[in-house]
Amino acid sequence: MAREQVYNFAPGPSTMPVSALKTAAAELLDFKGSGMSVMEISHRSPLFQEVFDGAKARLKSLLRVPDTHEILFVQGGATTQFAAIPMNLLAGGTADYAVTGNFSGKAAEEARKYGNVHVAADTTATGHDRIPTQAELNLSPDAKYFYYCANNTIFGTEWHFVPETKAPLVCDMSSDILSQPVDVSRFGLIYAGAQKNMAPAGLTVVIVDKALAGHELPITPKILSYKTMIETDSLLNTPPCWCIYMLGLTLDWVSAQGGVEAMDAVKRERAGMIYDFLDESRLFIPHAKPEARSFMNVTFRTPSAELDAEFVREAAARGLKNLKGHKLTGGLRASLYNAMPVEGAKALLEFMKEFEHSHV
């Protein structure tokens, strides 16, 4: 089971804890002595219920989810939530959207099908290199909710404060969930595609204030109704069992590391060393404004697209994989999610220094 040591800086699906992968491989054919794979057992069997309940309880404990909120395990990714959120919460009214990147822009566009969208902030003009301040948020008086994306994977920016709004907060935490403590009670709804900090692609975690459920539009598919999913404990139909199993293994690892406080400390160390170098670099140019920098996705570039490509190629040859920036931005990007060891960031830093030395 040995594998060549590589560091995988992919933006998602992305690197996972090795301990979780090893456990999964070891018990793939025979889950807990059942003679069956965890993929082969019924989602309504006691054996799987234990997996499901265990992952949910661990997540509730790690994120300190209050009893006012329910954790749902659903399918379809953020793109599905772009529709489910307004279908359930907008009820034909107005919602405020902060557009600070590609995915919040898409969320706002989708919501227009189901009610009025008021753009409360928009950082398009500066290439989404910043996050608006509280004072810059142009809030509607009667908004049903305020929507934002906590971390912009593509542009490498992150909200370092929780907005103050009268309306319930709805937050896409796909790329920074579990990387820091969060006061869940301040949110009406938090959701996250699992494929960055939690589990393989195919699972979306929704944490919803139960008081907000039950007002969906009549055309809402039953599977997208938060009320129905709360009532059925996410088991209206067969859930993505393997992803929930892998989530449990990943959460075990997060707990063993010391929980979200430990993840928070490590993320600062990991991203900090790259940003410190970028600030003094004579070659690399950081994209995000310092006060808006993401701890999860570090975006930067060299002076030319050719040199960017050379950097990606040479890095890959050293086992530093997937450093190419998104096609919308070009340039370079290092995604440093929870499962990226500090050693990975150190290896990247060393390579950046060498690359600079030989190209300046």
Place this chain on the structure above:
Amino acid sequence: MAREQVYNFAPGPSTMPVSALKTAAAELLDFKGSGMSVMEISHRSPLFQEVFDGAKARLKSLLRVPDTHEILFVQGGATTQFAAIPMNLLAGGTADYAVTGNFSGKAAEEARKYGNVHVAADTTATGHDRIPTQAELNLSPDAKYFYYCANNTIFGTEWHFVPETKAPLVCDMSSDILSQPVDVSRFGLIYAGAQKNMAPAGLTVVIVDKALAGHELPITPKILSYKTMIETDSLLNTPPCWCIYMLGLTLDWVSAQGGVEAMDAVKRERAGMIYDFLDESRLFIPHAKPEARSFMNVTFRTPSAELDAEFVREAAARGLKNLKGHKLTGGLRASLYNAMPVEGAKALLEFMKEFEHSHV
């Protein structure tokens, strides 16, 4: 990696080919020498594109899908398709639904949100123990489509003919896809949750006639638009990569066995021996009418609920797992999907004979 030999008769998630599980375990930590798990690589990487294209091409070949139709890999299970189908194909018109079990009933109920539903057949009165004949189908003159569920997992019945209708056929093949040859050109849309004959739960395969796409209601979520999914080759957002990978491994196994013709022969042998015994049994009572019997799910019972429970317990002790019937029907059920070896059916048959001998 040895595991105790059990036969798993679960209705889904269900038994998978051992060769697929072994390959998955062996390359879980290091996919094709990349130093990464297949769960850790980008869905837009060449390495994953190969997995995706390979599974799709294999499915197209095994089911002989014509070029008029597109294969989509989506999320959300049959319950999501219950809404997506009328959102995309009904356009406020009328659709004919044959209600021959639990899931077709739910599909009809969901479709009422988006247009008119005409019940073309309903077998509720006899406990869904039969399938209507062609002559019994009460078709609307102007139906946008005719919907049916090819195999009723809970009740153990299966359509052994393809209905003749003017309207395009829409068919839920979740529990018998890949168990026999099918003339895809006769269908407007075929879909199947993967967790019975194809892959772990979390993937739904949709095969749609491209000519039917593009007429969705304005309130259709983008992720549920067949047109959008055709245009993006199912990569509008991150797909359930692991499930698509496992689908590929399962399809490799189906091919190696001889394709759907071989699956068809084996299913007849497997289910045939159980039905033959049921027909002469002095203890067990089959549920489905002989002409409607499913090759995938054999439903039966003893004269009492207590004896049913004893049968399930004793069978499990012998490694014959998950023989309990669905809560809607009670009784017993043996699900015999593609990956169930003939030896599994033989072991069940032997046990049924012994059990009868000691209880009559």
